[in-house]
Amino acid sequence: MAYYTFLSFVIILYLYGYFHLVETRRTNDTEKYNQYQCFSTLSDKSDKFHTKLLRPLLIKRVSGTRGNAQVRQHIISTLQSTKIWNIEYDTFNSVTPDGIVKFTNIIATLNPTATHRLVLACHYDSKKLPHFIGATDSAVPCAILLDLVIYFKQQLAQRKQNNKYPTLQLIFFDGEEAVQHWSKTDSLYGSRHLATKMRNTNVQGQQDLNQIDAMNIFILLDLIGNKNLQFVNLFNRTTGKYYKKLQEIETQLLRSYDNTEHQQAIFSSKAYNYIIEDDHVPFLAYDVPILHLIAVPFPSTWHKLSDNEDNLDFQSINHFRNIMKLFLKKYLHIKKQFC
Ligand SMILES: [Zn+2]
Numbered sequence: 001m002a003y004y005t006f007l008s009f010v011i012i013l014y015l016y017g018y019f020h021l022v023e024t025r026r027t028n029d030t031e032k033y034n035q036y037q038c039f040s041t042l043s044d045k046s047d048k049f050h051t052k053l054l055r056p057l058l059i060k061r062v063s064g065t066r067g068n069a070q071v072r073q074h075i076i077s078t079l080q081s082t083k084i085w086n087i088e089y090d091t092f093n094s095v096t097p098d099g100i101v102k103f104t105n106i107i108a109t110l111n112p113t114a115t116h117r118l119v120l121a122c123h124y125d126s127k128k129l130p131h132f133i134g135a136t137d138s139a140v141p142c143a144i145l146l147d148l149v150i151y152f153k154q155q156l157a158q159r160k161q162n163n164k165y166p167t168l169q170l171i172f173f174d175g176e177e178a179v180q181h182w183s184k185t186d187s188l189y190g191s192r193h194l195a196t197k198m199r200n201t202n203v204q205g206q207q208d209l210n211q212i213d214a215m216n217i218f219i220l221l222d223l224i225g226n227k228n229l230q231f232v233n234l235f236n237r238t239t240g241k242y243y244k245k246l247q248e249i250e251t252q253l254l255r256s257y258d259n260t261e262h263q264q265a266i267f268s269s270k271a272y273n274y275i276i277e278d279d280h281v282p283f284l285a286y287d288v289p290i291l292h293l294i295a296v297p298f299p300s301t302w303h304k305l306s307d308n309e310d311n312l313d314f315q316s317i318n319h320f321r322n323i324m325k326l327f328l329k330k331y332l333h334i335k336k337q338f339c
Contacts, residue, residue, distance in 0.1 A: 049321070050314065053078065053150075054143035058133055058309055063125045063175045063189070064101040071124050072104060075172050078146050079108050082153040084160055085170075086112045090197060094189050096179040098128075105190045106172040111160055112204040114167035118331055119218040119288075120145050123176035123190070123279055133308045136299050138176070140225035140317060145170055148324055155334045165333050166216050173279045188279060195282035212286045217242060219291040220280045224320060226299040227313035233271040234296075238289040242327075243267065249326045253319070262319035272296070 056074040061067040079085045090105040106124075109117070122141035126134035133139070149156060149170065156168065175189030198211035206214075217239060233243040247267040254265065275281065280290045301307040329336060 049143065049147050049318075053146045054139060055309075057124070057139035057143055058135060060131070060133065061124060061126045062128045063103050063177075063179075068125055068174065072106065072172075072174075075106055075124060075142065075146065078150070079106075079170075082150060082157070084110065084153060084157045085149075086110070090190070090194050092193050094175070094193070096189070097181075097186055098179050101175070101179070101189070103175040103189050103193070105174050105194045106170075107194070108170040108172075109167065110156055110169070111163070111167040113206075114163055115203055115206060115209055115214050116166040116216050117169045117214050118166050118328075119169045119171060119215050120148070121171040121173060121218065121220045121279060122222065123173040125174050125177055125190075127177040127303060128179055129303065129305075131305055132303070133305075135301075135308050135312055136223050136225035136295070137302065137307055138222050138224075140312065141221035141223075142172060144221060144224070144317070144321055144324065145172075147321055148328060151325060152328065152334060152336065155336050159332065159334070166331070168328075168332065169215075176279050182277070187277070188281060191279035192282045195286060199286055212283070212288060215283070215288045217291060218280060218283050218288045219293060220278060221293050222278055223295040223299055223302065224293070225312045225317055226295065226301060227316060229266045229295050229299075229313075229316050229320070230297075231267050231293055232296045233269075234274070234276070234292045234294075235290050236271045236273075239291040240271070242291055242331075245330070246323055246327055249323050249330075250319075253322055253326070262315045266316060266320060267323075270296075 057071055059067045059071065061071040076087060079087060085108040088107045088109070090107060091102065093100050093102050103125075122138045122145055124138070124142050126132060126139075127137070149168070159165070159167075171194070173190035173194070176187070176191065178187045180186055195212065201211050203209045203211055203214045231243075233240055236243070247265075247269070250265055250267050254263065257263070275284070276292065276294055276296070278292065278294060280288075280292055284290050299307065301311050328334065
Protein backbone atom coordinates (compact mmCIF):
# COMPACT_ATOMS: atom_id res chain seq x y z
CA MET A 1 0.00 0.00 0.00
CA ALA A 2 2.78 2.36 0.96
CA TYR A 3 4.34 1.72 -2.43
CA TYR A 4 1.14 2.81 -4.24
CA THR A 5 0.81 5.87 -2.01
CA PHE A 6 4.37 6.80 -2.87
CA LEU A 7 3.74 6.17 -6.58
CA SER A 8 0.60 8.35 -6.54
CA PHE A 9 2.56 11.07 -4.78
CA VAL A 10 5.26 10.94 -7.44
CA ILE A 11 2.68 11.04 -10.25
CA ILE A 12 0.86 14.00 -8.66
CA LEU A 13 4.16 15.80 -8.18
CA TYR A 14 5.13 15.15 -11.80
CA LEU A 15 1.76 16.32 -13.13
CA TYR A 16 1.88 19.43 -10.95
CA GLY A 17 5.37 20.21 -12.20
CA TYR A 18 4.35 19.65 -15.81
CA PHE A 19 1.26 21.86 -15.66
CA HIS A 20 3.12 24.49 -13.70
CA LEU A 21 5.82 24.54 -16.39
CA VAL A 22 3.28 24.77 -19.18
CA GLU A 23 1.51 27.56 -17.34
CA THR A 24 4.75 29.48 -16.76
CA ARG A 25 5.70 29.09 -20.41
CA ARG A 26 2.30 30.26 -21.48
CA THR A 27 2.57 33.30 -19.21
CA ASN A 28 6.03 34.14 -20.56
CA ASP A 29 4.87 33.80 -24.16
CA THR A 30 1.84 35.94 -23.46
CA GLU A 31 3.96 38.56 -21.77
CA LYS A 32 6.37 38.59 -24.69
CA TYR A 33 3.54 38.84 -27.16
CA ASN A 34 1.79 41.53 -25.11
CA GLN A 35 4.95 43.55 -24.94
CA TYR A 36 5.02 43.92 -28.72
CA GLN A 37 1.26 44.17 -28.99
CA CYS A 38 1.15 46.99 -26.45
CA PHE A 39 4.14 48.62 -27.96
CA SER A 40 2.64 48.94 -31.38
CA THR A 41 -0.57 50.43 -30.04
CA LEU A 42 1.31 52.83 -27.80
CA SER A 43 3.75 54.13 -30.39
CA ASP A 44 3.52 57.86 -30.32
CA LYS A 45 0.90 59.13 -32.74
CA SER A 46 0.55 62.44 -30.91
CA ASP A 47 2.83 64.25 -33.38
CA LYS A 48 5.01 65.51 -30.53
CA PHE A 49 8.02 63.89 -32.14
CA HIS A 50 7.35 65.81 -35.34
CA THR A 51 6.49 69.22 -33.90
CA LYS A 52 8.55 69.41 -30.68
CA LEU A 53 11.68 67.43 -31.51
CA LEU A 54 12.12 67.30 -35.27
CA ARG A 55 10.75 70.57 -36.63
CA PRO A 56 13.22 72.84 -34.74
CA LEU A 57 16.00 70.86 -36.45
CA LEU A 58 14.58 71.40 -39.94
CA ILE A 59 16.41 74.65 -40.66
CA LYS A 60 19.68 75.45 -42.41
CA ARG A 61 22.37 74.65 -39.84
CA VAL A 62 25.70 74.98 -41.61
CA SER A 63 28.64 74.83 -39.16
CA GLY A 64 29.62 78.23 -37.78
CA THR A 65 26.28 79.89 -38.65
CA ARG A 66 23.39 81.16 -36.53
CA GLY A 67 21.15 78.28 -37.62
CA ASN A 68 23.77 75.82 -36.37
CA ALA A 69 23.86 77.56 -32.96
CA GLN A 70 20.07 77.61 -32.82
CA VAL A 71 19.82 73.87 -33.45
CA ARG A 72 22.57 73.20 -30.93
CA GLN A 73 20.53 75.13 -28.36
CA HIS A 74 17.45 73.04 -29.18
CA ILE A 75 19.40 69.82 -28.59
CA ILE A 76 20.91 71.10 -25.35
CA SER A 77 17.68 72.43 -23.89
CA THR A 78 15.82 69.23 -24.79
CA LEU A 79 18.48 67.17 -23.00
CA GLN A 80 18.58 69.58 -20.05
CA SER A 81 14.81 69.34 -19.64
CA THR A 82 15.28 65.77 -18.37
CA LYS A 83 17.90 66.89 -15.78
CA ILE A 84 19.81 63.63 -16.08
CA TRP A 85 22.59 64.31 -18.57
CA ASN A 86 26.13 65.37 -17.96
CA ILE A 87 26.64 67.61 -21.00
CA GLU A 88 30.03 68.56 -22.39
CA TYR A 89 31.00 70.63 -25.42
CA ASP A 90 33.96 70.09 -27.66
CA THR A 91 34.47 73.49 -29.31
CA PHE A 92 37.38 74.16 -31.66
CA ASN A 93 38.40 76.12 -34.75
CA SER A 94 39.47 74.39 -37.92
CA VAL A 95 40.84 75.58 -41.24
CA THR A 96 38.41 74.76 -44.08
CA PRO A 97 38.50 75.59 -47.83
CA ASP A 98 36.25 78.58 -46.94
CA GLY A 99 38.45 79.84 -44.08
CA ILE A 100 38.46 79.20 -40.34
CA VAL A 101 35.22 77.76 -38.95
CA LYS A 102 34.22 77.23 -35.31
CA PHE A 103 32.72 73.79 -34.61
CA THR A 104 31.03 72.40 -31.48
CA ASN A 105 30.30 68.74 -30.76
CA ILE A 106 27.80 67.97 -28.00
CA ILE A 107 28.52 64.98 -25.74
CA ALA A 108 25.88 63.90 -23.23
CA THR A 109 26.76 61.10 -20.79
CA LEU A 110 24.40 59.55 -18.30
CA ASN A 111 27.08 58.41 -15.87
CA PRO A 112 30.53 59.86 -16.64
CA THR A 113 32.24 57.44 -14.24
CA ALA A 114 30.91 54.35 -16.05
CA THR A 115 33.60 52.22 -17.66
CA HIS A 116 31.26 50.69 -20.28
CA ARG A 117 29.25 52.80 -22.68
CA LEU A 118 26.69 52.40 -25.40
CA VAL A 119 27.20 55.36 -27.74
CA LEU A 120 24.44 56.70 -29.98
CA ALA A 121 25.47 59.34 -32.49
CA CYS A 122 24.27 61.60 -35.32
CA HIS A 123 25.46 64.85 -36.94
CA TYR A 124 23.49 68.04 -36.50
CA ASP A 125 25.17 70.30 -39.09
CA SER A 126 23.74 70.58 -42.60
CA LYS A 127 25.59 70.74 -45.90
CA LYS A 128 26.53 74.16 -47.23
CA LEU A 129 24.23 74.31 -50.26
CA PRO A 130 21.70 77.05 -51.02
CA HIS A 131 18.38 76.39 -49.23
CA PHE A 132 19.41 72.86 -48.24
CA ILE A 133 17.66 71.52 -45.11
CA GLY A 134 18.96 67.94 -44.89
CA ALA A 135 15.89 66.35 -43.31
CA THR A 136 17.32 62.83 -43.48
CA ASP A 137 20.86 64.20 -43.34
CA SER A 138 20.70 64.24 -40.36
CA ALA A 139 17.79 66.07 -38.71
CA VAL A 140 15.63 62.94 -38.38
CA PRO A 141 18.43 60.79 -36.86
CA CYS A 142 19.15 63.49 -34.25
CA ALA A 143 15.43 63.85 -33.42
CA ILE A 144 15.22 60.07 -33.00
CA LEU A 145 18.04 60.15 -30.44
CA LEU A 146 16.26 62.91 -28.49
CA ASP A 147 12.99 60.98 -28.65
CA LEU A 148 14.62 57.81 -27.33
CA VAL A 149 16.08 59.41 -24.25
CA ILE A 150 12.95 61.41 -23.46
CA TYR A 151 10.89 58.25 -23.72
CA PHE A 152 13.09 56.47 -21.17
CA LYS A 153 13.91 59.48 -18.99
CA GLN A 154 12.54 58.03 -15.76
CA GLN A 155 14.26 54.70 -16.19
CA LEU A 156 17.51 56.39 -17.24
CA ALA A 157 17.34 58.70 -14.20
CA GLN A 158 17.17 55.66 -11.91
CA ARG A 159 20.06 54.15 -13.84
CA LYS A 160 22.31 57.22 -13.58
CA GLN A 161 24.57 56.05 -10.73
CA ASN A 162 24.38 52.36 -11.50
CA ASN A 163 27.64 50.82 -12.67
CA LYS A 164 26.29 47.30 -13.13
CA TYR A 165 25.12 47.87 -16.70
CA PRO A 166 26.64 49.99 -19.48
CA THR A 167 25.77 53.67 -19.39
CA LEU A 168 24.43 55.64 -22.32
CA GLN A 169 26.37 58.34 -24.15
CA LEU A 170 24.97 60.55 -26.90
CA ILE A 171 27.15 62.39 -29.39
CA PHE A 172 25.81 65.11 -31.67
CA PHE A 173 28.59 65.85 -34.14
CA ASP A 174 29.18 69.17 -35.83
CA GLY A 175 31.04 69.49 -39.15
CA GLU A 176 30.32 66.10 -40.68
CA GLU A 177 29.68 67.67 -44.07
CA ALA A 178 32.41 68.84 -46.41
CA VAL A 179 32.54 72.62 -46.69
CA GLN A 180 33.26 72.20 -50.43
CA HIS A 181 34.16 68.74 -51.79
CA TRP A 182 34.45 65.62 -49.65
CA SER A 183 38.06 64.71 -48.91
CA LYS A 184 40.13 63.45 -45.98
CA THR A 185 40.70 67.04 -44.83
CA ASP A 186 37.38 68.56 -45.90
CA SER A 187 34.86 66.38 -43.99
CA LEU A 188 34.26 64.84 -40.56
CA TYR A 189 35.67 67.90 -38.74
CA GLY A 190 33.82 67.17 -35.51
CA SER A 191 34.35 63.42 -35.31
CA ARG A 192 38.04 63.62 -36.19
CA HIS A 193 38.59 66.19 -33.44
CA LEU A 194 36.51 64.37 -30.83
CA ALA A 195 37.96 60.89 -31.44
CA THR A 196 41.49 62.20 -30.84
CA LYS A 197 40.38 64.14 -27.77
CA MET A 198 38.55 61.15 -26.26
CA ARG A 199 41.53 58.92 -26.93
CA ASN A 200 43.60 61.32 -24.80
CA THR A 201 41.04 61.76 -22.02
CA ASN A 202 40.45 59.23 -19.29
CA VAL A 203 37.04 58.23 -17.97
CA GLN A 204 36.28 60.24 -14.82
CA GLY A 205 37.97 58.59 -11.84
CA GLN A 206 39.94 56.09 -13.98
CA GLN A 207 43.73 56.12 -14.29
CA ASP A 208 44.12 53.63 -17.13
CA LEU A 209 40.96 53.81 -19.16
CA ASN A 210 40.47 56.39 -21.88
CA GLN A 211 37.03 57.40 -23.18
CA ILE A 212 37.49 55.51 -26.46
CA ASP A 213 38.27 52.21 -24.79
CA ALA A 214 35.17 52.58 -22.60
CA MET A 215 32.94 52.37 -25.69
CA ASN A 216 31.31 48.94 -25.97
CA ILE A 217 29.52 49.86 -29.14
CA PHE A 218 29.14 53.01 -31.24
CA ILE A 219 25.87 53.24 -33.15
CA LEU A 220 25.74 55.93 -35.81
CA LEU A 221 22.45 56.96 -37.42
CA ASP A 222 22.48 58.75 -40.77
CA LEU A 223 20.29 59.35 -43.85
CA ILE A 224 17.13 58.09 -42.17
CA GLY A 225 13.58 59.26 -42.88
CA ASN A 226 12.69 58.52 -46.50
CA LYS A 227 10.32 55.86 -47.74
CA ASN A 228 11.95 52.56 -48.75
CA LEU A 229 14.60 52.88 -46.05
CA GLN A 230 16.93 49.87 -46.03
CA PHE A 231 19.86 49.05 -43.78
CA VAL A 232 22.55 46.49 -44.49
CA ASN A 233 24.83 44.71 -42.06
CA LEU A 234 28.09 46.61 -42.54
CA PHE A 235 30.20 45.31 -39.65
CA ASN A 236 29.17 41.69 -39.33
CA ARG A 237 32.39 40.54 -37.67
CA THR A 238 32.24 42.99 -34.77
CA THR A 239 28.61 44.01 -34.35
CA GLY A 240 26.71 41.49 -36.50
CA LYS A 241 25.06 40.04 -33.39
CA TYR A 242 23.52 43.43 -32.59
CA TYR A 243 22.38 43.90 -36.17
CA LYS A 244 20.68 40.49 -35.91
CA LYS A 245 19.08 41.50 -32.61
CA LEU A 246 17.61 44.55 -34.35
CA GLN A 247 16.34 42.26 -37.10
CA GLU A 248 14.68 39.96 -34.55
CA ILE A 249 13.00 42.89 -32.83
CA GLU A 250 11.79 44.14 -36.19
CA THR A 251 10.30 40.75 -37.13
CA GLN A 252 8.31 40.66 -33.87
CA LEU A 253 7.11 44.21 -34.33
CA LEU A 254 6.00 43.71 -37.92
CA ARG A 255 3.93 40.71 -36.76
CA SER A 256 2.24 42.83 -34.10
CA TYR A 257 1.30 45.77 -36.35
CA ASP A 258 -2.09 46.24 -37.92
CA ASN A 259 -2.21 47.19 -41.59
CA THR A 260 -2.17 50.93 -40.91
CA GLU A 261 1.43 50.64 -39.79
CA HIS A 262 4.73 50.06 -41.50
CA GLN A 263 4.79 46.70 -43.28
CA GLN A 264 8.23 46.05 -44.73
CA ALA A 265 11.46 45.09 -43.04
CA ILE A 266 14.05 47.89 -43.06
CA PHE A 267 16.86 45.68 -41.69
CA SER A 268 17.79 43.64 -44.73
CA SER A 269 19.74 40.39 -44.50
CA LYS A 270 22.46 41.70 -46.78
CA ALA A 271 25.92 41.90 -45.25
CA TYR A 272 28.47 44.07 -47.03
CA ASN A 273 32.09 44.36 -46.27
CA TYR A 274 32.76 47.97 -47.14
CA ILE A 275 33.00 51.25 -45.30
CA ILE A 276 30.79 54.21 -46.07
CA GLU A 277 32.71 57.27 -44.94
CA ASP A 278 30.91 58.89 -42.06
CA ASP A 279 31.47 60.07 -38.46
CA HIS A 280 32.33 56.57 -37.25
CA VAL A 281 35.56 56.39 -39.30
CA PRO A 282 37.83 58.19 -36.76
CA PHE A 283 36.44 55.90 -34.02
CA LEU A 284 36.84 52.80 -36.16
CA ALA A 285 40.50 53.72 -36.53
CA TYR A 286 40.75 53.22 -32.74
CA ASP A 287 39.02 49.82 -33.00
CA VAL A 288 35.68 50.86 -31.52
CA PRO A 289 32.95 48.32 -32.49
CA ILE A 290 30.70 50.15 -34.95
CA LEU A 291 27.08 49.70 -35.94
CA HIS A 292 26.44 52.01 -38.89
CA LEU A 293 22.74 52.52 -39.48
CA ILE A 294 22.65 54.41 -42.75
CA ALA A 295 20.30 53.99 -45.72
CA VAL A 296 21.84 51.76 -48.41
CA PRO A 297 21.37 52.77 -51.16
CA PHE A 298 21.38 56.45 -50.18
CA PRO A 299 17.99 58.19 -50.41
CA SER A 300 17.20 59.59 -53.87
CA THR A 301 16.98 63.02 -52.17
CA TRP A 302 20.56 62.87 -50.90
CA HIS A 303 22.21 66.32 -51.02
CA LYS A 304 19.28 67.70 -53.01
CA LEU A 305 16.81 70.42 -52.06
CA SER A 306 14.19 67.68 -51.96
CA ASP A 307 15.73 66.32 -48.75
CA ASN A 308 13.05 68.21 -46.84
CA GLU A 309 10.03 67.68 -44.62
CA ASP A 310 7.72 66.94 -47.58
CA ASN A 311 9.65 63.83 -48.48
CA LEU A 312 9.77 62.26 -45.04
CA ASP A 313 7.88 59.05 -44.43
CA PHE A 314 6.61 58.98 -40.86
CA GLN A 315 5.45 55.39 -41.02
CA SER A 316 8.96 54.11 -41.46
CA ILE A 317 10.37 56.71 -39.06
CA ASN A 318 7.95 55.58 -36.33
CA HIS A 319 8.75 51.97 -37.05
CA PHE A 320 12.46 52.62 -36.68
CA ARG A 321 11.84 54.56 -33.44
CA ASN A 322 10.01 51.52 -32.06
CA ILE A 323 12.86 49.20 -32.99
CA MET A 324 15.43 51.45 -31.35
CA LYS A 325 13.36 51.73 -28.16
CA LEU A 326 13.11 47.98 -27.83
CA PHE A 327 16.80 47.57 -28.60
CA LEU A 328 17.80 50.13 -25.98
CA LYS A 329 15.51 48.54 -23.42
CA LYS A 330 17.17 45.20 -24.02
CA TYR A 331 20.76 46.41 -24.17
CA LEU A 332 20.56 48.55 -21.05
CA HIS A 333 18.30 46.09 -19.17
CA ILE A 334 15.66 48.76 -18.70
CA LYS A 335 12.52 47.66 -16.94
CA LYS A 336 9.63 49.52 -18.47
CA GLN A 337 6.15 48.22 -19.09
CA PHE A 338 4.77 49.44 -22.39
CA CYS A 339 1.22 49.11 -21.16
ZN1 LIG B 1 25.28 64.86 -46.10
